Amino acid sequence: VWYSPTKNQYCFQPRFGDNYKDAFETLRRFLLDLLRAGEKEDYVAIERNPINSLVKGKILAVYYPDKYMNVYATAHLDHYLETFGLASSRLLKCNVIYKRAALVKFKNEDKDMKDWSNYVFSIFLWSHYPKDPRYSSAL
Known part of the structure; x- marks a missing residue:
């Protein structure tokens, strides 16, 4: 409205x-x-x-920053899942909420990243794992 x-x-x-x-x-x-x-x-x-999925993601990341990360684009989520070896064919077909949850779970189980906030984790992803060239024109 x-x-x-x-x-x-x-x-x-x-x-x-x-x-x-x-x-x-x-x-x-x-x-x-x-x-x-x-x-x-x-x-x-x-x-x-x-x-809308994008709006849901942003609202959840603002209200529950410890539970939901602020990466929204399917292409980016898929790229990060592939980068970390988490991209099963089943997960890649799932809604973005499950993809973000898989990345948060991965972060929380990593000995070096588990104490990072989801915000810091997203900055780490953006700065150290740039966009996959396959998607650069689509973003």
């Missing part, structure tokens, strides 16, 4: 309601559901939540 000065009205995606008030309430409920699922690390509920 957003206000458009050019249209002089509130706008929203019709899938969230028939008017902006209903859409706001629907989104509010989805956000609260996402936060509850994020707190419990209920990946199935997170995946099923109808909010």
Whole structure:
């Protein structure tokens, strides 16, 4: 839900309601559901939540920075999974929430990285494992 000065009205995606008030309430409920699922690390509920995947990832990383990392692009996640030998064919087909969880688990099980925050880990990834050239034009 957003206000458009050019249209002089509130706008929203019709899938969230028939008017902006209903859409706001629907989104509010989805956000609260996402936060509850994020707190419990209920990946199935997170995946099923109808909010855009990128937005879900950013919200979870802000509210629960110790549980969720701030890398969102599938191409980057796949590249890091491949780099660390974590890229099973099954995982590569999964939702990004599972890919981020696999990377966080990898970090938490590593003797040198386990005490790093997810933020520091993401900076490490960006600085030491640059983008895979296969994806550079797509990003």
